[in-house]
Amino acid sequence: MIRKQKGRDLKVYAYLKLAIKPAVLSVTTMISADEAAYSGPYPDFKVAQTLSDLLEGLKPLLGTDQWLQNCHVFLAGDYQPLQMLLTQRMQQEATKLNFELAATYRNHWQKLATLIEQQHWVATKVSQDAFGYAVKGNQICLTTLFIRQESIQQRTAVTVKLQTSIEQTMKAYLTRFYQQKNHLTPTNVLLPKELTLATDREHNWQQPEHGFQRGAVLLAIKFAQSQVVTAKLDGQQAVRDLGTALGIPAPTRIEAFDNSNLQGADLVSAMVVFEHGRPLKSNYRKYKIKTVIGQDDYAAMREVIYRRYSRLLKTGSRLPDLILIDGGPGQVTAAQGVLEDQLGLLIPVAGMVKDQHHRTDHLLFSGQIVPLEKTSLAFRLLTQIQNEVHRFVITYFRQRHEKSGFASLLDTVPGIGPKRKQVLLRQFGAIEQIAAAPVAELVKLGIPTAVAENLNKVLSQANLD
Known part of the structure; x- marks a missing residue:
C-alpha cells in the first residue's frame, strides 16, 4: 500500500519510505507530511529492513526511473510486474551468455518471493475495519483501523463518555459510525473478542480469535491505549x-x-x-x-x-x-x-x-x-x-557546534568526505542513527572497513544524549 501521509503516526511500527528526490527506500518509524510515499506497517523491523535491502539492491540493475516505478507497484501489493521484468532480464542476459548477471536477476526475485511467501502477503479485495478501545475513568477511547489489501490505510481515534457498559457504548458508536456518508460498510467489521456482543450478520460483525484479523484488532486496542496515555496532562x-x-x-x-x-x-x-x-x-x-x-x-x-x-x-x-x-x-x-x-x-x-x-x-x-x-x-x-x-x-x-565551524560530527572523521557524508545522512537520517548502526552496515554503503570502524568509535565516544 502506497499513500501520502497527512497526519501523525506512532513510532512503534515499521514502515518503508520511498523518497523520490533522491530515490531512496529506507525503513522508518516516523511518517512525515512530505512528498515521499509510505508502505506498511510491516510485521517487524527485521522484515521491513530485509525487504528494503532486497529492493534497494535492484536499483543499480534497473536504473533509477524503472526502479522507482516498480517499487511503487510492488509495495502496493502487485508483485507480478517486477517478477515479469526480472524474469525477462534474466532470459536476456542468459541469451547473451552473461550467466552471472542472469543469476543475479534470478536470485533477487527468489529472495523476494521467499520473503513474500514467509509473511503471507496476499493482495486481496476484502475491505476490513478493525476496532479497539481503552477506558480511563468515565471516558472511553474508540479507535478504528481501515484495512485494505491487508495494509492499514488510515486510523482514527475518538474519546466519548462511557455509557452503562463498554458493549453498549461500542454498539452505539458503530451504529453512528456507519451512518456517516464517508464511512462505507466494509466486507468485515472486526471487534475485540473480549466484548459480549450479539452477532450482526447484516453488518458483518466479527470477533476473530486468531490470525491476521485478531492481530489487526490488537493493533487497534494498542492504538487506543496509546491515545489514553498521551491524553492532555493535568x-x-x-x-x-x-x-x-x-x-x-x-x-x-x-x-x-x-x-x-x-x-x-x-x-x-x-x-x-x-x-x-x-x-x-x-x-x-x-x-x-x-x-x-x-x-x-x-x-x-x-x-x-x-x-x-x-x-x-x-x-x-x-x-x-x-x-x-x-x-x-x-x-x-x-x-x-x-x-x-x-x-x-x-x-x-x-x-x-x-x-x-x-x-x-x-x-x-x-x-x-x-x-x-x-x-x-x-x-x-x-x-x-x-x-x-x-x-x-x-x-x-x-547551534554552537555549527557556529564553531563543525558542520557535523562526520566532518571530524578522517576518510568521511562530502560524498560519503551525504550517503550516510541519506541512509540513516541523523547522527544518532549512524552511531547506532553496526560497522557491517556502514561497510555495505561502500565505506572502507577501517574508516567505518573509526567512525563507529568516534560516534560512540561522543555525547549524543
Missing part, C-alpha cells in the same frame, strides 16, 4: 502527585538541567522551567560552560548550578521548589554540594535517570529510587520535563 494534579511521592510540598515551580558536549568540546548546559506542570519558556536559559576543560559532566553541572542560583540570590528572584537533574547520583551530588556548601540553599534535588533506550526510567531522590507508576501523572510530567530539557540543550549544542 499539570496541577501531576505536580501534587509528584510532591506526595517525594514527601515534599507540591513543587509548583520546577527547574531542570541537562548538559551536552562533543568529546569535551563545545560543552554547554541548558535549563527549562515548569510552573504548575506547564513549561514556562520565557524563563528558559542557555549556558556556555566557561571553567571546565575536557569532558567533566560533574564539574559542568557544578558551574551552571552556581551561576544560576548565585544570580537568583543576588537579584532576589524566586527560587524553585524542586530542581531536576538529567543524570544519576554523581550529577545530583554535584548540584547539592554547590547549593548547600557554597550557597547555603536547601532546595530538593532529584535525578532523572534514563534507560538504555534513552527514555525516562526512574527518579532518584535522597539516594533512593522513587516508586512511580509509569502510567501515573507524576511520571508523565517527569518524562515531559526530561524530553523538553534534552530537546532544548541539544538544539543549543547544535
Whole structure:
C-alpha cells in the first residue's frame, strides 16, 4: 500500500519510505507530511529492513526511473510486474551468455518471493475495519483501523463518555459510525473478542480469535491505549502527585538541567522551567560552560548550578521548589554540594535517570529510587520535563557546534568526505542513527572497513544524549 501521509503516526511500527528526490527506500518509524510515499506497517523491523535491502539492491540493475516505478507497484501489493521484468532480464542476459548477471536477476526475485511467501502477503479485495478501545475513568477511547489489501490505510481515534457498559457504548458508536456518508460498510467489521456482543450478520460483525484479523484488532486496542496515555496532562494534579511521592510540598515551580558536549568540546548546559506542570519558556536559559576543560559532566553541572542560583540570590528572584537533574547520583551530588556548601540553599534535588533506550526510567531522590507508576501523572510530567530539557540543550549544542565551524560530527572523521557524508545522512537520517548502526552496515554503503570502524568509535565516544 502506497499513500501520502497527512497526519501523525506512532513510532512503534515499521514502515518503508520511498523518497523520490533522491530515490531512496529506507525503513522508518516516523511518517512525515512530505512528498515521499509510505508502505506498511510491516510485521517487524527485521522484515521491513530485509525487504528494503532486497529492493534497494535492484536499483543499480534497473536504473533509477524503472526502479522507482516498480517499487511503487510492488509495495502496493502487485508483485507480478517486477517478477515479469526480472524474469525477462534474466532470459536476456542468459541469451547473451552473461550467466552471472542472469543469476543475479534470478536470485533477487527468489529472495523476494521467499520473503513474500514467509509473511503471507496476499493482495486481496476484502475491505476490513478493525476496532479497539481503552477506558480511563468515565471516558472511553474508540479507535478504528481501515484495512485494505491487508495494509492499514488510515486510523482514527475518538474519546466519548462511557455509557452503562463498554458493549453498549461500542454498539452505539458503530451504529453512528456507519451512518456517516464517508464511512462505507466494509466486507468485515472486526471487534475485540473480549466484548459480549450479539452477532450482526447484516453488518458483518466479527470477533476473530486468531490470525491476521485478531492481530489487526490488537493493533487497534494498542492504538487506543496509546491515545489514553498521551491524553492532555493535568499539570496541577501531576505536580501534587509528584510532591506526595517525594514527601515534599507540591513543587509548583520546577527547574531542570541537562548538559551536552562533543568529546569535551563545545560543552554547554541548558535549563527549562515548569510552573504548575506547564513549561514556562520565557524563563528558559542557555549556558556556555566557561571553567571546565575536557569532558567533566560533574564539574559542568557544578558551574551552571552556581551561576544560576548565585544570580537568583543576588537579584532576589524566586527560587524553585524542586530542581531536576538529567543524570544519576554523581550529577545530583554535584548540584547539592554547590547549593548547600557554597550557597547555603536547601532546595530538593532529584535525578532523572534514563534507560538504555534513552527514555525516562526512574527518579532518584535522597539516594533512593522513587516508586512511580509509569502510567501515573507524576511520571508523565517527569518524562515531559526530561524530553523538553534534552530537546532544548541539544538544539543549543547544535547551534554552537555549527557556529564553531563543525558542520557535523562526520566532518571530524578522517576518510568521511562530502560524498560519503551525504550517503550516510541519506541512509540513516541523523547522527544518532549512524552511531547506532553496526560497522557491517556502514561497510555495505561502500565505506572502507577501517574508516567505518573509526567512525563507529568516534560516534560512540561522543555525547549524543
